[in-house]
Amino acid sequence: MTMLGEHPVIDAMPALFTVADPRLLATRTPDVPPRDREWLVEAAQRVRLLGRGGAAFPVATKLAAVGKGARVVVNGSEGEPASWKDRVLMRQHPDLVVAGAALVGRALRSPQIVIAVNDATSAAALRAAVRRCGDERIEVRHVEHRFVGGEISALINGLNRRTPVPDGVRVLPHERGLGGRPTYASNVETFAHLALLAALGPERYATTGSAGEPGTSLVTLHGTERGAAVLEVPHGIDLSRLVGEHRGPILIGGYHGAWTARTDLVVERPALRAAGIGWGAGVVAVLPERTCPVGEIARVAQWLADQSARQCGPCTFGLPTIAADLQRIVAGGHADRGELSRRIGQVTGRGACHHPTGATGFIASGLTAFDADVRAHLAGRPCGRTTHGVLPLGGGR
Amino acid sequence: MSRLAIDWTRCDGHGLCARLLPEAISLDDWGFPIVGEIGDLDRAVVGTAVASCPRLALRVEK
Numbered sequence: 001m002t003m004l005g006e007h008p009v010i011d012a013m014p015a016l017f018t019v020a021d022p023r024l025l026a027t028r029t030p031d032v033p034p035r036d037r038e039w040l041v042e043a044a045q046r047v048r049l050l051g052r053g054g055a056a057f058p059v060a061t062k063l064a065a066v067g068k069g070a071r072v073v074v075n076g077s078e079g080e081p082a083s084w085k086d087r088v089l090m091r092q093h094p095d096l097v098v099a100g101a102a103l104v105g106r107a108l109r110s111p112q113i114v115i116a117v118n119d120a121t122s123a124a125a126l127r128a129a130v131r132r133c134g135d136e137r138i139e140v141r142h143v144e145h146r147f148v149g150g151e152i153s154a155l156i157n158g159l160n161r162r163t164p165v166p167d168g169v170r171v172l173p174h175e176r177g178l179g180g181r182p183t184y185a186s187n188v189e190t191f192a193h194l195a196l197l198a199a200l201g202p203e204r205y206a207t208t209g210s211a212g213e214p215g216t217s218l219v220t221l222h223g224t225e226r227g228a229a230v231l232e233v234p235h236g237i238d239l240s241r242l243v244g245e246h247r248g249p250i251l252i253g254g255y256h257g258a259w260t261a262r263t264d265l266v267v268e269r270p271a272l273r274a275a276g277i278g279w280g281a282g283v284v285a286v287l288p289e290r291t292c293p294v295g296e297i298a299r300v301a302q303w304l305a306d307q308s309a310r311q312c313g314p315c316t317f318g319l320p321t322i323a324a325d326l327q328r329i330v331a332g333g334h335a336d337r338g339e340l341s342r343r344i345g346q347v348t349g350r351g352a353c354h355h356p357t358g359a360t361g362f363i364a365s366g367l368t369a370f371d372a373d374v375r376a377h378l379a380g381r382p383c384g385r386t387t388h389g390v391l392p393l394g395g396g397r
Numbered sequence: 398m399s400r401l402a403i404d405w406t407r408c409d410g411h412g413l414c415a416r417l418l419p420e421a422i423s424l425d426d427w428g429f430p431i432v433g434e435i436g437d438l439d440r441a442v443v444g445t446a447v448a449s450c451p452r453l454a455l456r457v458e459k
């Protein structure tokens with residue numbers, strides 16, 4: 001299970017940017033008219049709305065899977081340590097998030113709507129927005145634990161006052177969620193998009209973005225000269241526009257994502273998926289010249305290994321072994337790369353949640369993308385650069 | 398095709414299953430079972446392995 005421990009509170013939000021016209025980050029929250037479930041399903045289908053938590057599941061399918069009376073869970077716990085976009089949205093535009101929650105709650109005639117967050121600042125902003133909105137069914141709940149990849153069964157278990165770990169046998173929230181009842185659960189950004197969709201209608205919603213994925217997405221960017229930043233971008237733009245002058249591998253999809261050397265990619269989930277790349281929660285990172293890439297990857301690998309709360313064997317024992325191998329490579333010590341690949345293969349796909357698979361995907365793709373650096377280290381010629389920790393490990397909330 | 402599946406939150410890696418069903422189960426570096434397709438293995442033997450798991454972690458999936 002992936003659980004983050006306590007961190008010192010350094011609560012500086014990254015800078016915000018928008019590429020083209022802002023939607024989610026627009027200054028004014030639009031009026032969101034009530035829409036029924038059929039309208040929402042149909043509209044979400046037309047604009048091909050995909051969930052924003054990481055799995056990019058079609059929103060229309062998920063909404064259609066729950067009947068009237070289903071509970072609603074708005075996941076604002078932002079488990080991905082490098083991601084900031086959800087907190088930016090909740091703090092800067094809490095009314096849009098709450099409008100989305102109320103919209104879905106009304107469409108489903110939900111008796112209960114819970115917005116789960118992991119930081120006090122977002123909780124306060126959302127509570128004030130709930131008071132303005134006046135929908136008394138909406139409850140903002142501060143949850144103690146976050147999960148890489150936003151493992152939903154763990155969050156639901158926590159909300160049901162059980163140990164917040166992923167279930168051994170997968171049960172989806174639309175079958176058994178809050179209080180054991182059918183539940184529509186999605187990421188905060190998804191709800192904000194549903195609010196926009198209800199306000200604009202599918203045609204106007206689709207005036208920005210690409211044909212494959214209309215609309216915009218929030219992105220958290222690390223490692224460029226901007227420092228950490230959150231951007232709202234229309235789908236279809238070149239990924240290279242986000243990283244500016246930078247040349248070198250790009251991390252897409254955060255610490256359960258993958259490094260790629262490709263320069264021809266666009267920001268669009270279906271197109272990226274066709275290229276075998278998951279957009280995850282929208283974290284994009286590059287590494288500046290001054291830092292050791294092998295060290296950066298090893299540091300995140302160690303952190304990923306530390307997140308396992310010892311539920312599943314291969315994840316519990318395998319990830320630390322892999323992280324230790326990487327540490328040896330960083331130090332220019334002896335490590336058998338074939339052995340390392342074999343171990344990576346033995347952890348992939350073997351756990352109750354996606355964590356081991358996501359983690360090994362990050363590590364394996366990083367070793368490939370920075371192959372020349374890895375070889376130099378293995379040949380006993382480490383680059384001599386310091387590991388600056390450009391890739392953040394949680395930090396303050 | 399049926400395959401074996403493991404509830405990883407239950408399995409404690411004692412490896413009994415691999416001893417009972419070496420044709421379909423091997424162990425990884427840490428002693429945890431690597432499972433796959435059952436193929437045309439005798440269902441009774443597979444059933445015995447499943448039933449013998451002390452942690453009830455092993456199951457057959459369609």
Ligand code: SF4
Binds near residue numbers: 352353
């Ligand atoms: S796979 Fe790892 S992170 Fe996921 S539940 Fe099992 S031990 Fe926890």
Ligand code: SF4
Binds near residue numbers: 428449452
């Ligand atoms: S017998 Fe059961 S507990 Fe033991 S290794 Fe096999 S699956 Fe795991």
